[in-house]
Amino acid sequence: MMPLAERMRPKTLEEYVGQRHLVGEGAVLRQAIERGKIPSFILWGPPGVGKTTLAQMIAKLLDKPFYQLSAINAGVKDIRDSIEQADKQNLFQQRGAILFIDEIHRFSKSQQDALLGAVEKGIVTLIGATTENPSFEVIPALLSRCQVYVLQHLEKEELIGLAEHAIRHDEQLSKMDIQVDEYDALLLYSGGDARRLLNALELVANFRTPGETFHISNDKVKEIIQQNMALYDKTGEQHYDIISAFIKSVRGSDPNAAVYWLARMLDGGEDIEFIARRMVILSSEDIGLANPNALLLATTTMDAIRMIGMPEARIILSQCAVYLATSPKSNASYVAIDAAWDKIRQTGALPVPLHLRNAPTKLMKDLNYGKDYQYSHDHPGNFVQQEFLPEQLSGYKFYDPGHNAAEERIKQKLKEEWKGKYEY
Numbered sequence: 254m255m256p257l258a259e260r261m262r263p264k265t266l267e268e269y270v271g272q273r274h275l276v277g278e279g280a281v282l283r284q285a286i287e288r289g290k291i292p293s294f295i296l297w298g299p300p301g302v303g304k305t306t307l308a309q310m311i312a313k314l315l316d317k318p319f320y321q322l323s324a325i326n327a328g329v330k331d332i333r334d335s336i337e338q339a340d341k342q343n344l345f346q347q348r349g350a351i352l353f354i355d356e357i358h359r360f361s362k363s364q365q366d367a368l369l370g371a372v373e374k375g376i377v378t379l380i381g382a383t384t385e386n387p388s389f390e391v392i393p394a395l396l397s398r399c400q401v402y403v404l405q406h407l408e409k410e411e412l413i414g415l416a417e418h419a420i421r422h423d424e425q426l427s428k429m430d431i432q433v434d435e436y437d438a439l440l441l442y443s444g445g446d447a448r449r450l451l452n453a454l455e456l457v458a459n460f461r462t463p464g465e466t467f468h469i470s471n472d473k474v475k476e477i478i479q480q481n482m483a484l485y486d487k488t489g490e491q492h493y494d495i496i497s498a499f500i501k502s503v504r505g506s507d508p509n510a511a512v513y514w515l516a517r518m519l520d521g522g523e524d525i526e527f528i529a530r531r532m533v534i535l536s537s538e539d540i541g542l543a544n545p546n547a548l549l550l551a552t553t554t555m556d557a558i559r560m561i562g563m564p565e566a567r568i569i570l571s572q573c574a575v576y577l578a579t580s581p582k583s584n585a586s587y588v589a590i591d592a593a594w595d596k597i598r599q600t601g602a603l604p605v606p607l608h609l610r611n612a613p614t615k616l617m618k619d620l621n622y623g624k625d626y627q628y629s630h631d632h633p634g635n636f637v638q639q640e641f642l643p644e645q646l647s648g649y650k651f652y653d654p655g656h657n658a659a660e661e662r663i664k665q666k667l668k669e670e671w672k673g674k675y676e677y
Contacts, residue, residue, distance in 0.1 A: 257426070257455035258448040261419050262306050269310065270415055270447070271303060271407045282402060286311055293372050293379040295357065295387050295396075298404025301446025304382035308353040311380070318342050318350040320377070324359035329367045336371040350377050357381035358390035365392045372398050389530065406445040413440075415447055416454055430466045431458055438474035444493060453478060495521075496531060499574075503532075504539045508578040515567075515574050525566050529555040532573055543583035543657040550576055583655030592651045603643035636670055650675045 263269045266276050266283065275282040285291045291311060296304040312319035320335040339350035352371070354360065371377045372395070379399060383390060387401055407415075413436050420426050420433070433439070439457075443450035454469075457477050461467035495517050502510035518528060529551070536551040554573040558566040612622035627637045640647060654660035654667070654677070668677040 256452055257419060257423060258451040260423055260425075261415070261451055262309075264310065264313070266310065266314070269303060269306065270411050272307070272404050275402055275404070276307070286314055289315055291315070291378060292400050293398055294400040294402055295381040295383060295391065296402055296404055297383050297385075297387055299406055299445060300384055301443070301448040301450075302404045302407055303447065304404060305353070305355060308351070308380045308382065312351045312353075315351075317378075319353065320350060321353045321355065324354060324356040324364070327354075327364075329364055332364060332367045336368075336376055339371070339377045349375070351380055352377040353380045353382070355382050356384070358383040358385040358387070362392055365395050369394055369398070385527070385530075407447055409436075409440060412436075412443065412445070412447060412450055416450060419451055419454065426455070426458060429458055429461055431461070431469065432466055433469045435469070435471045438471035438478075439469075442474065442478050496523075496528075499528075500531060500535055503535055503574060503578045504582065506578055506582065508575045511574045511578045512571055515570060519563070519567050519570070525558050525563060525570065526555070528570055529558050529573075532570075532577060536577060538587045539582055539584055540577060540580050541583045541586040541655070542663065543581040543655055543659050545659075547577055547580050581657040581659070583657055583660055585653055585655040585660060589652035596646065596649070596651070600645060603645055606640060606643060608639075609641065638671065638674060648674060650677075653677075 266286070269276060274280055276286075277283065282291075282294075296307065298304060308321075309319065311317075318339065320339060322331055322335060335352055339352065342350055352368075354368075357365075368379060372379045379395075381387075381391070381399070387396055391399075416433065416436070416439065420431050433454075439450060439453055442453050453474070457469055457474055458467065460473075460477050495514055499511060499514035499518065502514055515528065519525070533548070533551040533555055536547040540547040550573055554569055557569045561569065607621050608624055608626040610617070610622040612618045617623075627639050629635050629637055631637075642649065654664040664677050667675065671677070
């Protein structure tokens with residue numbers, strides 16, 4: 254029998270749960286759908302928030318041919334075959350097919366290249382779905398031809414509403430006399446994934462005693478699901494829990510725990526590029542200027558594992574994980590950019606001081622653009638103290654060096670150069 258999540262897949266925008274910023278009344282994607290003309294776009298968001306459902310629904314609402322490929326098992330030939338079929342259909346019916354690529358981040362460069370011409374010529378409207386940042390995973394030429402829409406985690410109330418709707422309206426569950434007394438465990442095991450929530454609900458419901466009201470409690474859910482769940486699900490809760498444990502072990506300077514969680518991910522078939530990408534981020538977020546070589550090693554690791562592949566990539570990943578775990582730590586650069594970002598939200602876009610502005614024309618020079626700017630290299634030590642922040646933020650310190658040998662040296666230098674301006 255078709256799984257509950259598939260049986261309950263919504264068919265209209267009114268039935269669709271979540272993502273109101275995209276498909277609610279007046280939202281950008283809804284307006285495009287209502288006009289009957291959508292751009293090629295990529296849906297970026299966590300698992301189970303409705304990416305595939307939305308793509309299928311759009312094709313149905315616009316009455317367009319729909320071709321679906323999964324990047325896990327589709328090759329260049331499959332892409333070209335789908336494009337050829339769409340081109341033939343356009344020739345006879347003039348309807349403009351939609352080509353949906355699930356997990357588009359798994360496509361290689363050559364596979365993505367195969368899509369370019371068809372997207373550019375309008376043979377197909379591409380809808381891609383990805384759980385990974387498309388800036389890293391989609392080639393620039395293809396990304397520039399697509400809008401990117403970000404899908405958000407479903408709220409607790411939305412997930413509960415989905416489950417209650419299934420209990421009342423699904424042809425199977427509606428006959429079972431089910432009462433959910435507590436939702437905490439179901440929500441925990443779903444990890445915010447609507448598909449996992451509905452399939453977990455169905456799994457638990459199958460353990461009911463016929464003829465009686467079946468009360469679903471947290472304890473009942475834990476007992477049934479723990480007997481049936483896999484040790485590692487790289488698209489679900491374990492995926493997020495174990496990468497979290499890995500990152501926190503590295504941040505906490507424990508190389509033993511770091512390699513253990515690394516091994517757990519590798520043993521579970523985790524995407525090695527996902528692991529390497531997290532270490533690149535961590536090398537700046539948690540180590541930063543305390544050891545600038547950390548970022549160099551992490552980015553080199555990313556390149557190396559792409560060339561080598563498994564199983565040997567495990568050795569390179571382990572070397573990087575141990576190096577990051579044993580490095581001195583600082584989040585000062587991370588804190589600095591977030592502090593600056595927060596200040597921008599508070600103050601808005603403050604004007605650039607006149608002396609820092611570019612002055613390529615006579616009019617700009619007449620308006621004092623660039624006037625009184627002091628060229629640092631004309632001064633001893635290639636430094637002269639002057640104002641680089643907007644007037645309203647003069648003297649505001651965003652970067653505060655961390656407590657480690659490298660940043661203590663930076664702190665001393667800043668203290669000497671910016672005496673009377675910033676307090677270090």
